[in-house]
Amino acid sequence: MNMQSRPNLKAAQDAYPTRVPGQERLSDRKDPVLWSDWSVDAPISKAEADFYAENGYLIRRDLFSPDELRMLTETADALRNGGTDFPDEDVIREPDSDAVRTVFRLDRHSRAFRRLACDSRLAGVAEFLLGDQVYLHQSRLNYKPGFAGKEFYWHSDFETWHAEDGMPRMRAVSASVLLTPNGPHNGPLLLVPGSQNLFISCVGETPEANHETSLKQQKVGVPQPETIARLADRAGIASAEGGTGTVIFFECNTLHGSNGNITPDPRANAFFVYNAMSNAVGTPFAAPAPRPAFLANREQPKAIKPVSGPLTA
Amino acid sequence: MNMQSRPNLKAAQDAYPTRVPGQERLSDRKDPVLWSDWSVDAPISKAEADFYAENGYLIRRDLFSPDELRMLTETADALRNGGTDFPDEDVIREPDSDAVRTVFRLDRHSRAFRRLACDSRLAGVAEFLLGDQVYLHQSRLNYKPGFAGKEFYWHSDFETWHAEDGMPRMRAVSASVLLTPNGPHNGPLLLVPGSQNLFISCVGETPEANHETSLKQQKVGVPQPETIARLADRAGIASAEGGTGTVIFFECNTLHGSNGNITPDPRANAFFVYNAMSNAVGTPFAAPAPRPAFLANREQPKAIKPVSGPLTA
Numbered sequence: 153m154n155m156q157s158r159p160n161l162k163a164a165q166d167a168y169p170t171r172v173p174g175q176e177r178l179s180d181r182k183d184p185v186l187w188s189d190w191s192v193d194a195p196i197s198k199a200e201a202d203f204y205a206e207n208g209y210l211i212r213r214d215l216f217s218p219d220e221l222r223m224l225t226e227t228a229d230a231l232r233n234g235g236t237d238f239p240d241e242d243v244i245r246e247p248d249s250d251a252v253r254t255v256f257r258l259d260r261h262s263r264a265f266r267r268l269a270c271d272s273r274l275a276g277v278a279e280f281l282l283g284d285q286v287y288l289h290q291s292r293l294n295y296k297p298g299f300a301g302k303e304f305y306w307h308s309d310f311e312t313w314h315a316e317d318g319m320p321r322m323r324a325v326s327a328s329v330l331l332t333p334n335g336p337h338n339g340p341l342l343l344v345p346g347s348q349n350l351f352i353s354c355v356g357e358t359p360e361a362n363h364e365t366s367l368k369q370q371k372v373g374v375p376q377p378e379t380i381a382r383l384a385d386r387a388g389i390a391s392a393e394g395g396t397g398t399v400i401f402f403e404c405n406t407l408h409g410s411n412g413n414i415t416p417d418p419r420a421n422a423f424f425v426y427n428a429m430s431n432a433v434g435t436p437f438a439a440p441a442p443r444p445a446f447l448a449n450r451e452q453p454k455a456i457k458p459v460s461g462p463l464t465a
Numbered sequence: 466m467n468m469q470s471r472p473n474l475k476a477a478q479d480a481y482p483t484r485v486p487g488q489e490r491l492s493d494r495k496d497p498v499l500w501s502d503w504s505v506d507a508p509i510s511k512a513e514a515d516f517y518a519e520n521g522y523l524i525r526r527d528l529f530s531p532d533e534l535r536m537l538t539e540t541a542d543a544l545r546n547g548g549t550d551f552p553d554e555d556v557i558r559e560p561d562s563d564a565v566r567t568v569f570r571l572d573r574h575s576r577a578f579r580r581l582a583c584d585s586r587l588a589g590v591a592e593f594l595l596g597d598q599v600y601l602h603q604s605r606l607n608y609k610p611g612f613a614g615k616e617f618y619w620h621s622d623f624e625t626w627h628a629e630d631g632m633p634r635m636r637a638v639s640a641s642v643l644l645t646p647n648g649p650h651n652g653p654l655l656l657v658p659g660s661q662n663l664f665i666s667c668v669g670e671t672p673e674a675n676h677e678t679s680l681k682q683q684k685v686g687v688p689q690p691e692t693i694a695r696l697a698d699r700a701g702i703a704s705a706e707g708g709t710g711t712v713i714f715f716e717c718n719t720l721h722g723s724n725g726n727i728t729p730d731p732r733a734n735a736f737f738v739y740n741a742m743s744n745a746v747g748t749p750f751a752a753p754a755p756r757p758a759f760l761a762n763r764e765q766p767k768a769i770k771p772v773s774g775p776l777t778a
Contacts, residue, residue, distance in 0.1 A: 299690045303725050305612075336649035337704060337724060377612045381729035389728055391650060411650060412616050412725045415702055416694035 168322075170353045171315050171438035176376050177353040183322040185348055185403055187283030187428070195276045204281065208348030208406035209390065215273045216397040220463045225396065227264045227465060228331045228420055231255055232295055241446050255293040256446040258422060264465045265291070269424050272458040274327045277401060278426035279458065281325050287453040289313070289324060289427040293331075295420045301339050301413030304370075306380050308352065309425070310404040311373045312366070315358060315438035317448035322348075323428040324404040331420040333395050339413035341400060344380070345387040347407035352379060358439040363447055375407070383407060429455050481635075483666045484628050484751035489689050490666040496635040498661055498716055500596030500741070508589045517594065521661030521719035522703065528586045529710040533776045538709065540577045540778060541644050541733055544568055545608055555759050568606040569759040571735060577778045578604070582737050585771040587640045590714060591739035594638050598768040602626070602637060602740040603761060606644075608733045614652050614726030617683075619693050621665065622738075623717035624686045625679070628671060628751035630761035635661075636741040637717040644733040646708050652726035654713060657693070658700040660720035665692060671752040676760055688720070696720060742768050 167182050186205040190198050196210070204210040216224070232252050238261050244254040259266040269275065269288055278286045296302075309326065313319040334340045352375045362372060392400045402408060404425075413419060427433075432453045436442050442450060480495050499518040503511050509523070517523040529537070545565050551574050557567040572579040582588065582601055591599045609615075622639065626632040647653045665688045675685060705713045715721060717738075726732060740746075745766045749755050755763060 298694070299618075303727050305727055337655060337702060339724075342650060342728070377729065381611070384729050389650060409727050411652075411727055414616050414618055414722050414724055415655070416690065416697050 166437050167320070168310075168314050168351050168353070168437070170311055171356055171358050171372065172353050174355065176355050176379060178379065179351050179353065181322060181349045181351055181405065186281060187323065188280050195272065195280050204401065204403070207345035207387070207390070209343050209345070209392065209400060209402040211392055211394060212399045212401070213394055214397070215399055217462065221397045223264060223463060223465050224268065224329070224422070225331050227262055228293055228422065231258075231262055231293055232420075241444065252295055254295070256290070258291040258293045259288055264463065265293070265422055267459065267463055268329065268422065270456050270459045271463060272460045274329070274399065274424060275426065275456045276458040278325050278327065281401065282323050282426065282428040284323070284428035284430050285455040286426040287429060287449070287455055289317075289319070289425040289433070289449050290447060291422075291424045293420070293422055296339050296413055296418060298338070298416040298418045299414060301419065303339070303412040304410045305374060306344070306407050306409040307370055307374055308347070308405045308407055311352065311354060313404065313433075313448065315373060316362065316436050316443050318434040318436045318442060319427065319431060320434065321431050322403070322405050323431040325426050326402050326404065327424045327426065328392075328400040328402070329422045330394055330396055330398045330400070331422060332418055334393050334398070334419055335417070336391060336393060337413070338415045338417040339410045339419050341392040341402075342409055342411070343390045343392060343402060344383050344407040345390050347383045348403040348405045350383070351405065360440050362439065363443045380407065427453070429453055479750050480633070481623075481627050481664045481666070481750070483624055484669055484671050484685065485666050487668065489668050489692060491692070492664050492666065494635060494662045494664060494718065499594060500636065501593050508585065508593050517714065517716070520658035520700070520703070522656050522658070522705065522713060522715040524705055524707060525712045525714070526707055527710070528712055530775065534710045536577060536776060536778050537581065537642070537735070538644050540575055541606055541735065544571075544575055544606055545733075554757065565608050567608070569603070571604040571606045572601055577776065578606070578735055580772065580776055581642065581735065583769050583772045584776065585773045587642070587712065587737060588739065588769045589771040591638050591640065592771065594714065595636050595739065595741040597636070597741035597743050599739040600742060600766040600768055601762060602630075602632070602738040602746070604735075604737045606733070606735055609652050609726055609731060611651065611729040611731045612727060614732065616652070616725040617723050618687060619657070619720050619722040620683055620687055621660070621718045621720055624665065624667060626717065626746070626761065628686060629675065629749050629756050631747040631749045631755060632740065632744060633747065634744050635716070635718050636744040638739050639715050639717065640737045640739065641705075641713040641715070642735040643707055643709055643711040643713070644735060645731055647706050647711070647732055648730070649704060649706060650726070651728045651730040651732050652723045653732075654705040654715075655722055655724070656703045656705060656715060657696050657720040658703050660696045661716040661718045663696070664718065673753050675752065676756045693720065740766075742766055
């Protein structure tokens with residue numbers, strides 16, 4: 153059934169079949185995690201590169217000045233409260249309230265965040281991790297209110313991007329820039345270290361317009377609990393905590409999720425997905441139609457030219 | 466309207482009016498937190514007594530031997546999986562699944578847990594904290610499965626026990642005995658230190674048979690978010706984490722709640738509410754009828770005689 157969306161594609165051409173009938177299957181990753189050899193010219197240390205290759209994520213702290221952080225959080229607040237300025241499809245609200253949860257196409261709605269996306273501290277590191285020039289596959293501002301923040305269940309982003317956006321290979325990385333302090337109890341990003349090395353072919357067919365519900369609660373493309381437990385047994389669960397300005401890079405296939413948040417402390421972050429120029433999206437591998445542009449950039453990719461120097465509004 | 470349930474009660478006799486119309490009101494606690502003067506004969510240290518008086522909770526570790534812990538966890542597993550042996554009303558299941566969440570009247574369903582409830586490490590400490598002989602107001606086994614454990618929102622137990630069970634004063638304490646390790650990410654008990662010193666008169670009337678839904682999600686008797694934020698601002702939020710066998714004592718009016726749990730690690734605990742013999746429950750202060758016996762012991766209270774020595778099955 154999945155083949156309907158790619159009538160001329162031989163199974164052999166799909167390195168990562170998913171949304172399959174029958175049983176969930178695990179297969180080895182067919183791509184490097186770290187696509188560059190480390191050298192003294194790399195934008196991260198040898199230890200950081202090794203950590204990323206082994207664990208599928210990397211936390212970097214103290215990259216931004218107090219002035220830069222103030223500018224970013226003020227810009228984020230203005231965007232969150234000025235929702236009428238951008239198209240409806242670019243805003244997602246909490247399931248049980250009107251609170252804004254996500255603003256998509258952040259790089260279009262804000263000059264400051266577009267500049268951040270191109271900053272060498274993000275895009276330069278992404279280029280190194282992916283061993284290629286990069287472009288933005290998706291960008292968004294996430295806001296998880298206090299008291300009412302909902303959980304997000306374990307998933308691999310790549311599974312969705314491959315199935316529904318047509319991303320061919322595992323050559324993308326997300327960068328999450330924390331815009332509030334994120335402690336253990338206000339819904340930090342939880343990751344399963346090492347999970348980037350296995351591809352989980354998930355069971356089930358993609359419904360039409362799946363993204364309309366999957367952004368609030370993902371039901372298809374979700375691994376079995378036993379699989380998550382088995383992977384988490386090996387290396388535990390990592391919690392990506394830190395102060396405002398902390399940047400979490402995580403590989404596109406690393407399993408992640410987050411608990412809800414009953415504490416008064418909201419969580420906000422700016423989220424950028426960098427894809428390798430050589431890995432541009434095509435026809436979805438397992439969905440009737442591609443997701444809309446606010447979720448997956450389908451224009452002719454434009455390589456980011458990383459910019460150095462202080463951020464300004 | 467609340468007065469209907471206590472037609473002869475003058476407002477002045479209700480030290481803690483709640484489920485009121487109009488606006489939430491905060492008032493000072495009218496009872497001691499710690500009801501005994503500390504002496505060298507006390508079952509806890511001076512520092513522990515001071516901590517409890519100031520923060521409204523106390524965490525005690527390493528009280529049980531490995532043999533005792535093995536016996537308790539095996540007994541808990543058997544109870545959880547042998548649900549057909551006790552009445553339906555004594556079992557609560559997860560909102561979204563059939564997984565057992567709570568077994569009530571634990572002291573009736575298990576000789577081992579009845580013995581635990583009477584152990585001097587629990588009942589002896591409760592006597593000291595309450596400055597009186599004690600009896601069991603409620604006992605239960607809580608089980609929060611991995612992957613699907615739901616959050617429980619902030620509340621004061623006393624608010625419910627006063628409104629719906631007719632507990633006159635703040636002279637009760639809960640003891641939670643952890644039966645699984647409880648880390649930051651599998652839904653540990655979160656507490657607001659110092660909140661025991663304020664009574665929050667909650668807005669709204671108690672619906673009939675409120676307990677039928679409130680055990681899964683409490684809607685009445687819940688403080689306003691701004692109030693929780695204000696109290697949490699003063700002393701932060703404490704997370705009661707620890708290994709199997711850790712005992713958390715928390716005062717009946719201390720605000721607490723817990724996040725959900727998407728991790729594979731379940732959470733289980735045995736939970737005993739000790740009430741002072743002098744504080745036995747009467748007519749509910751703000752509910753049409755008392756809650757059923759599995760939630761609030763309404764029999765002639767029998768004082769526990771604390772037992773020393775090792776636990777046996």
